[in-house]
Amino acid sequence: MSQIKTIHNLIGSLEKLLDLLLLSLIIFMTLKGGTSGACSACKYQRRRCATDCPLAPYFPAEQPKIFQNVHSLFGVRSIIKILENLDEAQKLEAMKSIIFQSYVRDRNPIHGCLGITQQLQYMIWLAEEELKMINSQLQIHRNNTNTGQYHHNAHNQMSHEIGEKLEDVTSQLNLGVGLMVNNNQNNTIPFFSPLPVFERQPQQPQMCYTYSSSEINNNGYSSPVYTDSCKDQTLTTNNNNVDASLAWGQNRFPYHHNNGFSNQNEHCNEMKSNNGVTAIQSQLVNHQMVSNQQDEVDDVEYDEIHQFLEIIDDKQSFPDTKLTYASSCSSGESLKERTDETGESELRSAATCLSLTSVN
Amino acid sequence: MSSSYSNYTNSPCAACKFLRRKCTSDCVFAPYFPPEEPLKFANVHRIFGASNVSKILHEVAPHQREDAVNSLAYEAEARLKDPVYGCVGAISVLQREVLRLQRELEETNVDLMRYASCLGGETSAYGGRRG
Numbered sequence A: 001m002s003q004i005k006t007i008h009n010l011i012g013s014l015e016k017l018l019d020l021l022l023l024s025l026i027i028f029m030t031l032k033g034g035t036s037g038a039c040s041a042c043k044y045q046r047r048r049c050a051t052d053c054p055l056a057p058y059f060p061a062e063q064p065k066i067f068q069n070v071h072s073l074f075g076v077r078s079i080i081k082i083l084e085n086l087d088e089a090q091k092l093e094a095m096k097s098i099i100f101q102s103y104v105r106d107r108n109p110i111h112g113c114l115g116i117t118q119q120l121q122y123m124i125w126l127a128e129e130e131l132k133m134i135n136s137q138l139q140i141h142r143n144n145t146n147t148g149q150y151h152h153n154a155h156n157q158m159s160h161e162i163g164e165k166l167e168d169v170t171s172q173l174n175l176g177v178g179l180m181v182n183n184n185q186n187n188t189i190p191f192f193s194p195l196p197v198f199e200r201q202p203q204q205p206q207m208c209y210t211y212s213s214s215e216i217n218n219n220g221y222s223s224p225v226y227t228d229s230c231k232d233q234t235l236t237t238n239n240n241n242v243d244a245s246l247a248w249g250q251n252r253f254p255y256h257h258n259n260g261f262s263n264q265n266e267h268c269n270e271m272k273s274n275n276g277v278t279a280i281q282s283q284l285v286n287h288q289m290v291s292n293q294q295d296e297v298d299d300v301e302y303d304e305i306h307q308f309l310e311i312i313d314d315k316q317s318f319p320d321t322k323l324t325y326a327s328s329c330s331s332g333e334s335l336k337e338r339t340d341e342t343g344e345s346e347l348r349s350a351a352t353c354l355s356l357t358s359v360n
Numbered sequence B: 001m002s003s004s005y006s007n008y009t010n011s012p013c014a015a016c017k018f019l020r021r022k023c024t025s026d027c028v029f030a031p032y033f034p035p036e037e038p039l040k041f042a043n044v045h046r047i048f049g050a051s052n053v054s055k056i057l058h059e060v061a062p063h064q065r066e067d068a069v070n071s072l073a074y075e076a077e078a079r080l081k082d083p084v085y086g087c088v089g090a091i092s093v094l095q096r097e098v099l100r101l102q103r104e105l106e107e108t109n110v111d112l113m114r115y116a117s118c119l120g121g122e123t124s125a126y127g128g129r130r131g
Helices: A002-033 A040-045 A064-073 A076-084 A088-107 A112-147 A152-172 A275-281 A287-293 A295-299 A302-310 A324-330 A332-341 A344-351 B002-009 B014-019 B038-047 B050-059 B062-081 B088-130
Strands: A208-211 A224-227
Touching: A040 A064, A064 A088, A064 B050, A076 A088, A088 A112, A088 B088, A112 B062, A112 B088, B014 B038, B038 B050, B038 B062, B050 B062
Parallel strands: none
Antiparallel strands: A208 A224
């Protein structure tokens, strides 16, 4: 009898032990490998999220869309390959840029970040043209003041002329400067090549992006032709990408709090005096057409993009090849210098078919 | 038949050459990755992968595929040159430039308005003297 009792006790304790084990196993799985613990990358791939999961810090579980975008564009293997050669600090920055790039590609499957680049370049071009015009007006005023030419009759005449010019200047400040209003479809867009990625080392093989103005697609710019052949290389060694600008326009942009960038249908009459601008102006497409037809671009919410970019550190690290457009952000002065270096000749060349060439 | 026969005589596209597979007449990469530009596909494949590129191409309309490919090629190239920031670095620089130009425009406009207001004052003064 006592033996039977002992066996019963043993069985009871074994059962309790098994219950405890089961309970601890459940708790462990919930804490570690359960649905609340896995990063969105591992969730998406339906695998267990290890403690050293390389993607876990960048893809929280509550934001699955972020990883989906990245996975659609880059893929897991590619991201891991990119990250494995970087430092910890660089990894975070790299992931931010990858997430941003994927987000933009999701919003604009056709042009992605290149579309934003081109739009910004176009805005820069417009702003520079407007600045040139206003500075020329200012110079007239200063010259007149310095030479003391405010003679009575001359002054009246001059003030009349200046008044006329000021009216045009004021209208152009709404940034239609340089843009034709009509829907004349003979126009070609001043095509600006995308940012050259090979700038400081021209001897390196360079990719060629030829944007021909012969064909304009629905989005208001021609289909770019990508060639590897070496052609004349323009806009290559400029440290700033300001020279390479693209003919885009977009009404919805976070910087439209400045009226200078909002109204893009003004016809500029005063530009006649500026031959360079006139030459470019004659090639401009109707901006309204561009902005209306760019459905993909219109969908991009640039406020969100601006927020994304704010998280990118100012201090940028670069590999030895040192992209000049990236390194140029180190000082505003250097940017200013590069802007000053932008000559009319470069703008004119930007208005034609541009290509960066490559040698295999 | 003639089109498929021509594939045997023509060179396979850069994508199929790289992937070492037969380039069929309905190869989605063929129109955009000519055999003369092997580096273009190589870069795109290294960064994005052929399957992702294929998916993207199938998602967009045929007349927009060339633009999509070229933008992908640009982004791949930028990422290879700058693994940390890729093409986003350029966007950041451009945005700063836009902001700088906006500030400069505002200041210049203020100067211009100041001159205009000065002229307006002097005109009225002259007019008053004449009268």
